Amino acid sequence: xxxxxQWPATLVQPVGSPLSLECTVEGTSNPNLYWYRQAxxxxxxxxxxxxxxxxxxxxxPQNLSASRPQDRQFILSSKKLLLSDSGxxxxxxxxxxxxxxxxxxxxxxxxxx
Amino acid sequence: xxxxxxxxxxLSVQEGDNSIINCAYSNSASDYFIWYKQESGKGPQFIIxxxxxxxxxxxxxxxxxxxxxxxxxxxxxxxxxxxDSAVYFCAENSGGSNYKLTFGKGTLLTVNP
Numbered sequence: 001x002x003x004x005x006q007w008p009a010t011l012v013q014p015v016g017s018p019l020s021l022e023c024t025v026e027g028t029s030n031p032n033l034y035w036y037r038q039a040x041x042x043x044x045x046x047x048x049x050x051x052x053x054x055x056x057x058x059x060x061p062q063n064l065s066a067s068r069p070q071d072r073q074f075i076l077s078s079k080k081l082l083l084s085d086s087g088x089x090x091x092x093x094x095x096x097x098x099x100x101x102x103x104x105x106x107x108x109x110x111x112x113x
Numbered sequence: 114x115x116x117x118x119x120x121x122x123x124l125s126v127q128e129g130d131n132s133i134i135n136c137a138y139s140n141s142a143s144d145y146f147i148w149y150k151q152e153s154g155k156g157p158q159f160i161i162x163x164x165x166x167x168x169x170x171x172x173x174x175x176x177x178x179x180x181x182x183x184x185x186x187x188x189x190x191x192x193x194x195x196x197d198s199a200v201y202f203c204a205e206n207s208g209g210s211n212y213k214l215t216f217g218k219g220t221l222l223t224v225n226p
Contacts, residue, residue, distance in 0.1 A: 004156075032212050034213075041121055042218070043216050043218045043219050044216045046213060046214075049212075051212070090156050094212065100206045101159060102159075102204075104149075105156050107155065107156045109154075
């Protein structure tokens with residue numbers, strides 16, 4: 001079974017500072033990878049997904065970007081954080097490129113002050 | 114797409130009772146559905162899935178029912194326990210080469226001892 005790691009677990013950053021969140025996956029190859037954001041008491045908003053190294057699809061216009069430098073590594077970044085970037089960020093992975101089942105990491109709680 | 118909602122639907126049950134959590138989906142082309150459980154501060158956990166060629170699937174203490182005619186999905190939890198308290202999300206996939214899931218707004222289940 002696959003394991004999804006995210007770090008850091010929590011982060012407090014000032015407005016205007018950069019951001020880098022990392023997600024790594026163990027136990028599978030060629031996964032589809034996803035970044036979601038969840039505001040308190042709300043559902044999951046898909047931000048980015050990737051079907052392969054260097055392939056990134058953006059779902060919503062925003063202050064964030066994503067990169068996939070390796071097959072099982074997915075990074076979420078920002079050059080300058082906004083207050084509205086606060087939230088719970090979740091990385092998800094499928095078991096393979098043709099799988100629909102998504103498994104989630106433990107999440108990163110980001111607070112922008 | 115984004116799942117939005119200012120207030121989560123809630124369901125409160127007594128320990129030992131059966132719980133039924135409902136979900137309406139909008140895309141008649143969706144052919145794969147998943148139920149997730151999310152405990153506070155954690156990532157969503159895969160519970161059970163069902164494909165559109167089925168109308169019922171059972172797991173350990175859980176049953177998912179799919180009614181394609183009215184585009185309705187339900188999760189039944191037998192003998193609900195305090196550890197079942199969480200937010201439950203349904204998710205759908207529209208099939209083909211699109212490996213994205215669309216999440217429902219979630220239902221907060223509270224189990225009273």
